[in-house]
Amino acid sequence: MNTNPLVSVVIPTFRRKEGVKRAIESALNQSYPSIEVVVVDDNEDDDYSLFIKQICASCASHRLRLYKRRQNGGGARARNSGILRARGEFVAFLDDDDVMLPDKIEKQINLLQQQGADVCSCDMLERFVTDGVLSPVKREKLIKGTIGQDEYFIAKNAAYTSMFLIRRTALIAVHGFSNTRKYQDKILMLKLYIKGFSIVAVDETLVVMTSHMGERITSKRTDLQSELAKCRYYDLAARRVSADAVYNIGILTASIRSRVLSQQGKYLASLALNMKTLFRVRSSCHWRIVAKAFKRNLLLYHSAI
Structure with a gap:
């Protein structure tokens, strides 16, 4: 068994300038030695694409690859493009304004190898930002990635893409992310569970997510197709x-x-x-x-x- 299997960190980006370089560097600077970073440019605007290209060039790392999609397809398609181009045995995901703590991948790989599991989650700290600074009203919240009993995992477990480290063969087996407007990450975890892949979690905060108050890309309004898709996978689970x-x-x-x-x-x-x-x-x-x-x-x- 390869004690240091290659891990591909997929970072999709769309209309983001603030924080992208910080996200990329947090992936490149992991304590785990066998890492590649795949940045997926999902922009249609040439100005944003040029900015991302310059950011990647400034990182000056042979472990960093940039893939430019032909047209904007949304988060699910962008992440699936990254999965298909990943060379690693395992794939991690990182949103373009989130940050991995330095030992995230190392701790998750260690637990996956110890347990012989396919999927690893972790705790995450969510920070709320308004106009680039911590919100004075709501600053931060701890999100637990604990697995627990089956019913707890299905009904209560938080699922955010930046928490995950997943065996690439498992992702291929469930056809990656479903192209819904909402709940893409939750549905992915349900699909992996339904297929019988083993899921574990590191009981530590290993990633920091930035939530921009008043600027959420995904609408909070109920989306019928997303709700129905999630409901269907709950029933299957x-x-x-x-x-x-x-x-x-x-x-x-x-x-x-x-x-x-x-x-x-x-x-x-x-x-x-x-x-x-x-x-x-x-x-x-x-x-x-x-x-x-x-x-x-x-x-x-x-x-x-």
Whole structure:
């Protein structure tokens, strides 16, 4: 067994200038010796792409590779691009304004090798920033990555991409991140759990996440497709656990479904309004596109509910 298997750290970046270099350097400066860093440029704006190229050049490391996507695809597609280009046996993820503590990879690799596991999480410190400085109202919060019992992991465990270190073959087996607007990281962990991959966690804070108050990329509003996808994977995960766990998870999924139901009326009303508008457009092409989308979303809704 290779005692120092190569670890690929995938850093997707989109419209970020502040903190990108700090994130890259925190990955390059790990105490673990066998590291490569794959920066995935998901920008369409040439100015941002040029900035990222200059940042990578300034790091002057043969262990750093930059991959430029042809078009913006969002977080899931950017991370999946990184997985496909990773050369490591294990893959870690780091958001472009987060920071790994120097011994993160070393401690996670050690635990993975000791336990013979496939996935390792850790605790994370979330810092809240307003206009580049710590928020005076809400400064920081500790997020636990503890695994615990099956039902606890499924229902309660926090899942943020910067916490993870995952065997690359496991990521390939579950087809990487699902392309939903929300819950990409949570759904990934559920997919790994459903497939039977073993998951462990280092009970220490090994990464710092920056949350920008008032500038969140992902909307807090309920997204129907994301909620339904998460609900479906909760149901699949429940098949792996005990009757008590199924009951606990059932309460959780019932809560999710109630949110979905409350959104369904608004969502279908919005679709209907769009379709009514397109009645006035004498273009069969436009009509077919909308009809197909309407049918797909109805099927998605009924399959999950």
